Amino acid sequence: MVSRTTDDYEKLALAGCEILCEPAFWAGFDRSSADGFYDYFRQLTEYEPKRAARFGIRHYSWLCINPKEADDPGFAREVMGLIPQFLDQPTVLGIGEIGLNKNTRNELAIFEEHVQLAVDHDLPILIHTPHLEDKLKGTRLILDALAGFSKLDRGKVIVDHVEEHTISHVLDAGYWAGMTLYPESKCSPNRAIDMLEIYGSERLWMNSACDWGISDPLAVPKCALEMKRRLHTAADIHQVIYENPKKFLSQSPKFIA
């Protein structure tokens, strides 16, 4: 987790975390060259797996240029040209987190090019939906764009950061949906549990936001505790925090649970 200290890996291990996957995302600032991404992809595929392994955690990653920096198409395509050389790395699961940020035509074009890259290499896709007021419009745009890919296996796509106003759009279209837990401003554990109760857990997982903002790597185990307080069975909790991610991620032959 490039934005996290080694202490956080230790805390995750103590909480029972066995495996984590980390998407390529925004670094908190815009990088000035494609070389910066080359180093970042090396960090994700070489360094972070070793750092996690010190605590018995297997680390996997997703590669892309994130939607925010993808608003410069020339720059984005230069970065995308680096990705194929990393796809054979043993811990790279797929393409992500691609998607939209401010719902621009530039972002949408690069999103579609990433999807094509994933389809060409038969890779799973992790999709970021925009935050706050941009989420609903962005989710609709993403689903409309995905519908144009006739060879896309919808079961290999997870649309992340869903909330109450977007989850049914994603599930009804046949994709997996991810609920990203935050300590503030976005989806809380109790709201995620509400969505589990309403929509079932068949194609749902939850993840901890572990970015440069206020976020908590232990959000998933804390949500599991909240599920227990709300009388969810141990089997149901295990299904959503372990079996579901395992089922989706096992679609990559590199993933070993």
Next chain:
Amino acid sequence: MPSKQQLLDLQFIDTRHKLIDLAAFLDRMDRHPGEEDYRLQALRKALPLLLEDRPDRARAVLESFSDTSTELPQTALFQGASGAALL
């Protein structure tokens, strides 16, 4: 599934706390000088949704804060999200 009584035992104090925090925020807005903007207007617009008799109030509140425009700019006019759509 827990009963209403069990959920109240678990979550009433926390929800009460959040509601009072919201009330205090609105009081603070009234007390302080300056002009309000689209964010406070969006908040006021969402509040009546809480009292509607419907099973999806959270969804309705999220939709009320959402950008409903249909045009797509070529590039981002600004970065970041404020939580409410510009009017």
